[in-house]
Amino acid sequence: MNGASREALAAARERLDALTDSTSVDAAKLAEELAAVTALLDREVSLRRVLTDPAQAGEAKAELAARLLSGQVGGETADLVSGMVRSRWSQSRDLVDTLEELAATADLTAAQQAGALDDVEDELFRFGRIVASNPELRAALTNRSATASAKGELVRSLLGGKADGVTVRLIVRLVTRPRGRSLEAGLESLSKLAAARRDRMVAVVVSAVPLSDRQKQRLGAALASLYGRQMHLNLDVDPAVVGGISVRVGDEVIDGTIADRLEEAARRLAG
Known part of the structure:
Protein backbone atom coordinates (compact mmCIF):
# COMPACT_ATOMS: atom_id res chain seq x y z
CA MET A 1 0.00 0.00 0.00
CA ASN A 2 1.11 3.57 -0.50
CA GLY A 3 0.09 7.13 0.27
CA ALA A 4 -3.45 7.49 1.53
CA SER A 5 -3.99 3.75 1.96
CA ARG A 6 -1.06 3.45 4.37
CA GLU A 7 -2.55 6.19 6.54
CA ALA A 8 -6.00 4.59 6.37
CA LEU A 9 -4.54 1.20 7.32
CA ALA A 10 -2.75 2.67 10.34
CA ALA A 11 -5.94 4.40 11.48
CA ALA A 12 -7.96 1.17 11.07
CA ARG A 13 -5.43 -0.79 13.12
CA GLU A 14 -5.68 1.78 15.91
CA ARG A 15 -9.48 1.59 15.90
CA LEU A 16 -9.37 -2.21 16.05
CA ASP A 17 -6.89 -2.15 18.95
CA ALA A 18 -9.14 0.28 20.82
CA LEU A 19 -12.13 -2.01 20.28
CA THR A 20 -10.42 -5.23 21.28
CA ASP A 21 -8.88 -3.61 24.36
CA SER A 22 -12.42 -3.49 25.73
CA THR A 23 -13.42 -6.61 27.66
CA SER A 24 -17.01 -6.14 26.48
CA VAL A 25 -16.08 -6.80 22.83
CA ASP A 26 -16.07 -10.39 21.59
CA ALA A 27 -12.93 -10.45 19.41
CA ALA A 28 -13.82 -13.78 17.79
CA LYS A 29 -17.27 -12.53 16.78
CA LEU A 30 -15.73 -9.30 15.49
CA ALA A 31 -13.32 -11.38 13.39
CA GLU A 32 -16.15 -13.42 11.90
CA GLU A 33 -18.14 -10.33 10.98
CA LEU A 34 -15.14 -8.53 9.48
CA ALA A 35 -14.41 -11.63 7.41
CA ALA A 36 -18.00 -11.58 6.13
CA VAL A 37 -17.67 -7.91 5.12
CA THR A 38 -14.37 -8.74 3.43
CA ALA A 39 -16.07 -11.43 1.36
CA LEU A 40 -18.92 -9.08 0.45
CA LEU A 41 -16.68 -6.27 -0.78
CA ASP A 42 -14.31 -8.66 -2.52
CA ARG A 43 -17.29 -10.02 -4.46
CA GLU A 44 -19.14 -6.73 -5.09
CA VAL A 45 -16.58 -4.69 -7.01
CA SER A 46 -18.95 -1.82 -7.86
CA LEU A 47 -19.92 -1.38 -4.20
CA ARG A 48 -16.28 -1.42 -3.19
CA ARG A 49 -15.53 1.33 -5.70
CA VAL A 50 -18.38 3.48 -4.44
CA LEU A 51 -17.17 3.13 -0.84
CA THR A 52 -13.64 4.19 -1.80
CA ASP A 53 -14.54 6.87 -4.37
CA PRO A 54 -12.48 9.96 -3.44
CA ALA A 55 -15.05 12.17 -5.16
CA GLN A 56 -17.71 11.17 -2.61
CA ALA A 57 -17.94 12.75 0.83
CA GLY A 58 -16.62 10.55 3.61
CA GLU A 59 -19.76 10.96 5.70
CA ALA A 60 -21.98 9.92 2.78
CA LYS A 61 -19.91 6.76 2.29
CA ALA A 62 -20.04 6.01 6.01
CA GLU A 63 -23.84 6.36 6.03
CA LEU A 64 -24.11 4.02 3.03
CA ALA A 65 -21.95 1.41 4.76
CA ALA A 66 -23.99 1.73 7.95
CA ARG A 67 -27.27 1.20 6.04
CA LEU A 68 -25.90 -1.83 4.21
CA LEU A 69 -24.57 -3.47 7.35
CA SER A 70 -27.45 -2.61 9.67
CA GLY A 71 -28.90 -5.81 11.08
CA GLN A 72 -26.21 -7.90 9.36
CA VAL A 73 -23.34 -7.33 11.79
CA GLY A 74 -22.92 -5.98 15.30
CA GLY A 75 -22.61 -2.30 16.11
CA GLU A 76 -18.85 -2.47 16.72
CA THR A 77 -18.21 -3.98 13.29
CA ALA A 78 -20.52 -1.51 11.53
CA ASP A 79 -18.86 1.44 13.28
CA LEU A 80 -15.39 0.15 12.41
CA VAL A 81 -16.24 -0.31 8.73
CA SER A 82 -17.99 3.08 8.58
CA GLY A 83 -14.86 4.70 9.98
CA MET A 84 -12.73 2.93 7.40
CA VAL A 85 -14.76 4.15 4.42
CA ARG A 86 -14.50 7.73 5.70
CA SER A 87 -10.75 7.42 5.06
CA ARG A 88 -9.16 7.93 1.67
CA TRP A 89 -7.82 4.85 -0.14
CA SER A 90 -5.34 4.82 -3.02
CA GLN A 91 -7.02 1.75 -4.52
CA SER A 92 -10.38 0.15 -3.79
CA ARG A 93 -8.71 -3.23 -3.24
CA ASP A 94 -6.70 -1.76 -0.36
CA LEU A 95 -9.89 -1.43 1.67
CA VAL A 96 -10.61 -5.15 1.27
CA ASP A 97 -7.01 -6.12 2.04
CA THR A 98 -7.21 -4.10 5.25
CA LEU A 99 -10.54 -5.63 6.26
CA GLU A 100 -9.05 -9.08 5.75
CA GLU A 101 -6.05 -8.18 7.90
CA LEU A 102 -8.27 -6.80 10.64
CA ALA A 103 -10.38 -9.98 10.65
CA ALA A 104 -7.25 -12.11 11.10
CA THR A 105 -5.88 -9.74 13.76
CA ALA A 106 -9.15 -9.87 15.70
CA ASP A 107 -9.02 -13.68 15.70
CA LEU A 108 -5.38 -13.60 16.83
CA THR A 109 -6.35 -11.16 19.57
CA ALA A 110 -8.97 -13.66 20.73
CA ALA A 111 -6.24 -16.30 20.88
CA GLN A 112 -3.98 -13.94 22.81
CA GLN A 113 -6.73 -13.16 25.32
CA ALA A 114 -7.22 -16.90 25.82
CA GLY A 115 -3.47 -17.48 26.30
CA ALA A 116 -3.28 -19.56 23.11
CA LEU A 117 -1.37 -17.24 20.77
CA ARG A 198 3.61 -9.49 20.72
CA ASP A 199 5.80 -7.08 18.75
CA ARG A 200 7.95 -10.01 17.67
CA MET A 201 9.58 -11.05 14.43
CA VAL A 202 9.48 -14.59 13.05
CA ALA A 203 12.64 -16.62 12.46
CA VAL A 204 12.33 -19.90 10.54
CA VAL A 205 15.06 -22.18 11.87
CA VAL A 206 16.04 -25.42 10.13
CA SER A 207 18.50 -27.77 11.84
CA ALA A 208 19.75 -31.30 11.25
CA VAL A 209 18.60 -32.42 14.72
CA PRO A 210 16.16 -30.90 17.23
CA LEU A 211 17.61 -28.00 19.21
CA SER A 212 17.81 -28.26 22.98
CA ASP A 213 15.96 -25.75 25.15
CA ARG A 214 19.30 -24.09 25.95
CA GLN A 215 20.18 -23.82 22.27
CA LYS A 216 16.78 -22.32 21.47
CA GLN A 217 17.15 -19.75 24.24
CA ARG A 218 20.65 -18.77 23.11
CA LEU A 219 19.57 -18.53 19.47
CA GLY A 220 16.51 -16.46 20.34
CA ALA A 221 18.60 -14.09 22.45
CA ALA A 222 21.22 -13.72 19.72
CA LEU A 223 18.61 -12.96 17.05
CA ALA A 224 16.79 -10.51 19.34
CA SER A 225 20.08 -8.69 19.90
CA LEU A 226 20.83 -8.69 16.16
CA TYR A 227 17.41 -7.40 15.04
CA GLY A 228 16.46 -5.33 18.07
CA ARG A 229 13.16 -7.16 18.57
CA GLN A 230 11.99 -10.31 20.28
CA MET A 231 11.89 -13.38 18.03
CA HIS A 232 9.39 -16.19 17.66
CA LEU A 233 11.28 -19.28 16.49
CA ASN A 234 9.55 -21.59 14.04
CA LEU A 235 11.64 -24.75 14.31
CA ASP A 236 11.99 -27.48 11.71
CA VAL A 237 14.26 -30.50 11.43
CA ASP A 238 15.76 -31.54 8.10
CA PRO A 239 18.54 -34.19 8.11
CA ALA A 240 19.55 -32.98 4.64
CA VAL A 241 21.24 -29.91 6.13
CA VAL A 242 23.87 -32.33 7.58
CA GLY A 243 24.81 -30.06 10.48
CA GLY A 244 24.53 -26.54 11.81
CA ILE A 245 21.43 -24.43 11.33
CA SER A 246 19.77 -22.23 8.72
CA VAL A 247 17.80 -19.19 9.86
CA ARG A 248 15.43 -17.09 7.74
CA VAL A 249 14.07 -13.79 9.02
CA GLY A 250 11.85 -12.19 6.39
CA ASP A 251 13.82 -12.18 3.16
CA GLU A 252 17.18 -12.52 4.92
CA VAL A 253 18.81 -15.94 5.25
CA ILE A 254 21.59 -16.70 7.72
CA ASP A 255 22.91 -20.06 6.61
CA GLY A 256 25.42 -21.88 8.79
CA THR A 257 24.78 -25.43 7.63
CA ILE A 258 27.48 -27.88 6.63
CA ALA A 259 25.53 -28.64 3.48
CA ASP A 260 25.69 -24.98 2.51
CA ARG A 261 29.43 -24.85 3.11
CA LEU A 262 29.92 -28.03 1.05
CA GLU A 263 27.95 -26.54 -1.82
CA GLU A 264 30.03 -23.35 -1.63
CA ALA A 265 33.25 -25.42 -1.69
CA ALA A 266 32.00 -27.37 -4.72
CA ARG A 267 31.19 -24.12 -6.52
CA ARG A 268 34.71 -22.83 -5.88
CA LEU A 269 36.28 -26.04 -7.13
CA ALA A 270 34.11 -25.94 -10.24
CA GLY A 271 35.17 -22.36 -10.84
Whole structure:
Protein backbone atom coordinates (compact mmCIF):
# COMPACT_ATOMS: atom_id res chain seq x y z
CA MET A 1 0.00 0.00 0.00
CA ASN A 2 1.11 3.57 -0.50
CA GLY A 3 0.09 7.13 0.27
CA ALA A 4 -3.45 7.49 1.53
CA SER A 5 -3.99 3.75 1.96
CA ARG A 6 -1.06 3.45 4.37
CA GLU A 7 -2.55 6.19 6.54
CA ALA A 8 -6.00 4.59 6.37
CA LEU A 9 -4.54 1.20 7.32
CA ALA A 10 -2.75 2.67 10.34
CA ALA A 11 -5.94 4.40 11.48
CA ALA A 12 -7.96 1.17 11.07
CA ARG A 13 -5.43 -0.79 13.12
CA GLU A 14 -5.68 1.78 15.91
CA ARG A 15 -9.48 1.59 15.90
CA LEU A 16 -9.37 -2.21 16.05
CA ASP A 17 -6.89 -2.15 18.95
CA ALA A 18 -9.14 0.28 20.82
CA LEU A 19 -12.13 -2.01 20.28
CA THR A 20 -10.42 -5.23 21.28
CA ASP A 21 -8.88 -3.61 24.36
CA SER A 22 -12.42 -3.49 25.73
CA THR A 23 -13.42 -6.61 27.66
CA SER A 24 -17.01 -6.14 26.48
CA VAL A 25 -16.08 -6.80 22.83
CA ASP A 26 -16.07 -10.39 21.59
CA ALA A 27 -12.93 -10.45 19.41
CA ALA A 28 -13.82 -13.78 17.79
CA LYS A 29 -17.27 -12.53 16.78
CA LEU A 30 -15.73 -9.30 15.49
CA ALA A 31 -13.32 -11.38 13.39
CA GLU A 32 -16.15 -13.42 11.90
CA GLU A 33 -18.14 -10.33 10.98
CA LEU A 34 -15.14 -8.53 9.48
CA ALA A 35 -14.41 -11.63 7.41
CA ALA A 36 -18.00 -11.58 6.13
CA VAL A 37 -17.67 -7.91 5.12
CA THR A 38 -14.37 -8.74 3.43
CA ALA A 39 -16.07 -11.43 1.36
CA LEU A 40 -18.92 -9.08 0.45
CA LEU A 41 -16.68 -6.27 -0.78
CA ASP A 42 -14.31 -8.66 -2.52
CA ARG A 43 -17.29 -10.02 -4.46
CA GLU A 44 -19.14 -6.73 -5.09
CA VAL A 45 -16.58 -4.69 -7.01
CA SER A 46 -18.95 -1.82 -7.86
CA LEU A 47 -19.92 -1.38 -4.20
CA ARG A 48 -16.28 -1.42 -3.19
CA ARG A 49 -15.53 1.33 -5.70
CA VAL A 50 -18.38 3.48 -4.44
CA LEU A 51 -17.17 3.13 -0.84
CA THR A 52 -13.64 4.19 -1.80
CA ASP A 53 -14.54 6.87 -4.37
CA PRO A 54 -12.48 9.96 -3.44
CA ALA A 55 -15.05 12.17 -5.16
CA GLN A 56 -17.71 11.17 -2.61
CA ALA A 57 -17.94 12.75 0.83
CA GLY A 58 -16.62 10.55 3.61
CA GLU A 59 -19.76 10.96 5.70
CA ALA A 60 -21.98 9.92 2.78
CA LYS A 61 -19.91 6.76 2.29
CA ALA A 62 -20.04 6.01 6.01
CA GLU A 63 -23.84 6.36 6.03
CA LEU A 64 -24.11 4.02 3.03
CA ALA A 65 -21.95 1.41 4.76
CA ALA A 66 -23.99 1.73 7.95
CA ARG A 67 -27.27 1.20 6.04
CA LEU A 68 -25.90 -1.83 4.21
CA LEU A 69 -24.57 -3.47 7.35
CA SER A 70 -27.45 -2.61 9.67
CA GLY A 71 -28.90 -5.81 11.08
CA GLN A 72 -26.21 -7.90 9.36
CA VAL A 73 -23.34 -7.33 11.79
CA GLY A 74 -22.92 -5.98 15.30
CA GLY A 75 -22.61 -2.30 16.11
CA GLU A 76 -18.85 -2.47 16.72
CA THR A 77 -18.21 -3.98 13.29
CA ALA A 78 -20.52 -1.51 11.53
CA ASP A 79 -18.86 1.44 13.28
CA LEU A 80 -15.39 0.15 12.41
CA VAL A 81 -16.24 -0.31 8.73
CA SER A 82 -17.99 3.08 8.58
CA GLY A 83 -14.86 4.70 9.98
CA MET A 84 -12.73 2.93 7.40
CA VAL A 85 -14.76 4.15 4.42
CA ARG A 86 -14.50 7.73 5.70
CA SER A 87 -10.75 7.42 5.06
CA ARG A 88 -9.16 7.93 1.67
CA TRP A 89 -7.82 4.85 -0.14
CA SER A 90 -5.34 4.82 -3.02
CA GLN A 91 -7.02 1.75 -4.52
CA SER A 92 -10.38 0.15 -3.79
CA ARG A 93 -8.71 -3.23 -3.24
CA ASP A 94 -6.70 -1.76 -0.36
CA LEU A 95 -9.89 -1.43 1.67
CA VAL A 96 -10.61 -5.15 1.27
CA ASP A 97 -7.01 -6.12 2.04
CA THR A 98 -7.21 -4.10 5.25
CA LEU A 99 -10.54 -5.63 6.26
CA GLU A 100 -9.05 -9.08 5.75
CA GLU A 101 -6.05 -8.18 7.90
CA LEU A 102 -8.27 -6.80 10.64
CA ALA A 103 -10.38 -9.98 10.65
CA ALA A 104 -7.25 -12.11 11.10
CA THR A 105 -5.88 -9.74 13.76
CA ALA A 106 -9.15 -9.87 15.70
CA ASP A 107 -9.02 -13.68 15.70
CA LEU A 108 -5.38 -13.60 16.83
CA THR A 109 -6.35 -11.16 19.57
CA ALA A 110 -8.97 -13.66 20.73
CA ALA A 111 -6.24 -16.30 20.88
CA GLN A 112 -3.98 -13.94 22.81
CA GLN A 113 -6.73 -13.16 25.32
CA ALA A 114 -7.22 -16.90 25.82
CA GLY A 115 -3.47 -17.48 26.30
CA ALA A 116 -3.28 -19.56 23.11
CA LEU A 117 -1.37 -17.24 20.77
CA ASP A 118 1.88 -19.23 20.98
CA ASP A 119 -0.01 -22.40 20.08
CA VAL A 120 -1.65 -20.70 17.10
CA GLU A 121 1.72 -19.42 15.84
CA ASP A 122 3.22 -22.88 16.03
CA GLU A 123 0.19 -24.55 14.44
CA LEU A 124 0.21 -22.17 11.48
CA PHE A 125 3.87 -22.96 10.89
CA ARG A 126 3.38 -26.71 11.27
CA PHE A 127 0.47 -26.70 8.86
CA GLY A 128 2.65 -24.93 6.33
CA ARG A 129 5.33 -27.59 6.68
CA ILE A 130 2.75 -30.35 6.28
CA VAL A 131 1.44 -28.77 3.09
CA ALA A 132 4.98 -28.29 1.76
CA SER A 133 5.74 -31.98 2.23
CA ASN A 134 2.45 -33.24 0.81
CA PRO A 135 1.83 -32.20 -2.84
CA GLU A 136 -1.48 -34.08 -2.95
CA LEU A 137 -2.81 -32.15 0.04
CA ARG A 138 -1.65 -28.84 -1.39
CA ALA A 139 -3.31 -29.66 -4.70
CA ALA A 140 -6.59 -30.47 -2.93
CA LEU A 141 -6.53 -27.23 -0.92
CA THR A 142 -5.73 -25.05 -3.93
CA ASN A 143 -7.88 -26.84 -6.52
CA ARG A 144 -9.91 -24.12 -8.26
CA SER A 145 -12.55 -26.60 -9.37
CA ALA A 146 -13.23 -27.74 -5.79
CA THR A 147 -15.94 -25.91 -3.86
CA ALA A 148 -15.05 -23.66 -0.96
CA SER A 149 -17.16 -25.79 1.38
CA ALA A 150 -15.29 -28.95 0.36
CA LYS A 151 -11.91 -27.33 1.02
CA GLY A 152 -13.12 -25.97 4.32
CA GLU A 153 -14.35 -29.39 5.40
CA LEU A 154 -10.99 -30.89 4.43
CA VAL A 155 -9.18 -28.44 6.71
CA ARG A 156 -11.61 -29.12 9.55
CA SER A 157 -11.19 -32.88 9.15
CA LEU A 158 -7.41 -32.49 9.32
CA LEU A 159 -7.22 -30.03 12.20
CA GLY A 160 -10.45 -30.46 14.13
CA GLY A 161 -9.64 -31.42 17.72
CA LYS A 162 -5.91 -31.17 16.98
CA ALA A 163 -5.46 -27.41 16.66
CA ASP A 164 -6.82 -24.32 18.34
CA GLY A 165 -10.13 -23.05 16.98
CA VAL A 166 -8.49 -19.79 15.88
CA THR A 167 -5.95 -21.72 13.81
CA VAL A 168 -8.72 -23.68 12.13
CA ARG A 169 -10.75 -20.55 11.35
CA LEU A 170 -7.77 -18.69 9.91
CA ILE A 171 -6.74 -21.57 7.64
CA VAL A 172 -10.31 -22.28 6.52
CA ARG A 173 -10.70 -18.64 5.48
CA LEU A 174 -7.37 -18.73 3.69
CA VAL A 175 -8.12 -21.83 1.59
CA THR A 176 -11.73 -20.89 0.86
CA ARG A 177 -10.99 -17.23 0.01
CA PRO A 178 -7.39 -17.08 -1.23
CA ARG A 179 -7.95 -13.80 -3.09
CA GLY A 180 -5.20 -14.50 -5.60
CA ARG A 181 -2.49 -15.47 -3.09
CA SER A 182 -0.62 -18.72 -2.89
CA LEU A 183 -1.32 -20.88 0.14
CA GLU A 184 2.28 -20.43 1.28
CA ALA A 185 2.13 -16.64 1.05
CA GLY A 186 -1.12 -16.58 2.98
CA LEU A 187 0.25 -18.74 5.80
CA GLU A 188 3.40 -16.63 6.02
CA SER A 189 1.30 -13.47 6.25
CA LEU A 190 -0.75 -14.96 9.07
CA SER A 191 2.41 -15.99 10.92
CA LYS A 192 3.73 -12.43 10.70
CA LEU A 193 0.46 -11.03 12.02
CA ALA A 194 0.58 -13.49 14.92
CA ALA A 195 4.14 -12.46 15.77
CA ALA A 196 3.18 -8.79 15.54
CA ARG A 197 0.64 -9.28 18.35
CA ARG A 198 3.61 -9.49 20.72
CA ASP A 199 5.80 -7.08 18.75
CA ARG A 200 7.95 -10.01 17.67
CA MET A 201 9.58 -11.05 14.43
CA VAL A 202 9.48 -14.59 13.05
CA ALA A 203 12.64 -16.62 12.46
CA VAL A 204 12.33 -19.90 10.54
CA VAL A 205 15.06 -22.18 11.87
CA VAL A 206 16.04 -25.42 10.13
CA SER A 207 18.50 -27.77 11.84
CA ALA A 208 19.75 -31.30 11.25
CA VAL A 209 18.60 -32.42 14.72
CA PRO A 210 16.16 -30.90 17.23
CA LEU A 211 17.61 -28.00 19.21
CA SER A 212 17.81 -28.26 22.98
CA ASP A 213 15.96 -25.75 25.15
CA ARG A 214 19.30 -24.09 25.95
CA GLN A 215 20.18 -23.82 22.27
CA LYS A 216 16.78 -22.32 21.47
CA GLN A 217 17.15 -19.75 24.24
CA ARG A 218 20.65 -18.77 23.11
CA LEU A 219 19.57 -18.53 19.47
CA GLY A 220 16.51 -16.46 20.34
CA ALA A 221 18.60 -14.09 22.45
CA ALA A 222 21.22 -13.72 19.72
CA LEU A 223 18.61 -12.96 17.05
CA ALA A 224 16.79 -10.51 19.34
CA SER A 225 20.08 -8.69 19.90
CA LEU A 226 20.83 -8.69 16.16
CA TYR A 227 17.41 -7.40 15.04
CA GLY A 228 16.46 -5.33 18.07
CA ARG A 229 13.16 -7.16 18.57
CA GLN A 230 11.99 -10.31 20.28
CA MET A 231 11.89 -13.38 18.03
CA HIS A 232 9.39 -16.19 17.66
CA LEU A 233 11.28 -19.28 16.49
CA ASN A 234 9.55 -21.59 14.04
CA LEU A 235 11.64 -24.75 14.31
CA ASP A 236 11.99 -27.48 11.71
CA VAL A 237 14.26 -30.50 11.43
CA ASP A 238 15.76 -31.54 8.10
CA PRO A 239 18.54 -34.19 8.11
CA ALA A 240 19.55 -32.98 4.64
CA VAL A 241 21.24 -29.91 6.13
CA VAL A 242 23.87 -32.33 7.58
CA GLY A 243 24.81 -30.06 10.48
CA GLY A 244 24.53 -26.54 11.81
CA ILE A 245 21.43 -24.43 11.33
CA SER A 246 19.77 -22.23 8.72
CA VAL A 247 17.80 -19.19 9.86
CA ARG A 248 15.43 -17.09 7.74
CA VAL A 249 14.07 -13.79 9.02
CA GLY A 250 11.85 -12.19 6.39
CA ASP A 251 13.82 -12.18 3.16
CA GLU A 252 17.18 -12.52 4.92
CA VAL A 253 18.81 -15.94 5.25
CA ILE A 254 21.59 -16.70 7.72
CA ASP A 255 22.91 -20.06 6.61
CA GLY A 256 25.42 -21.88 8.79
CA THR A 257 24.78 -25.43 7.63
CA ILE A 258 27.48 -27.88 6.63
CA ALA A 259 25.53 -28.64 3.48
CA ASP A 260 25.69 -24.98 2.51
CA ARG A 261 29.43 -24.85 3.11
CA LEU A 262 29.92 -28.03 1.05
CA GLU A 263 27.95 -26.54 -1.82
CA GLU A 264 30.03 -23.35 -1.63
CA ALA A 265 33.25 -25.42 -1.69
CA ALA A 266 32.00 -27.37 -4.72
CA ARG A 267 31.19 -24.12 -6.52
CA ARG A 268 34.71 -22.83 -5.88
CA LEU A 269 36.28 -26.04 -7.13
CA ALA A 270 34.11 -25.94 -10.24
CA GLY A 271 35.17 -22.36 -10.84
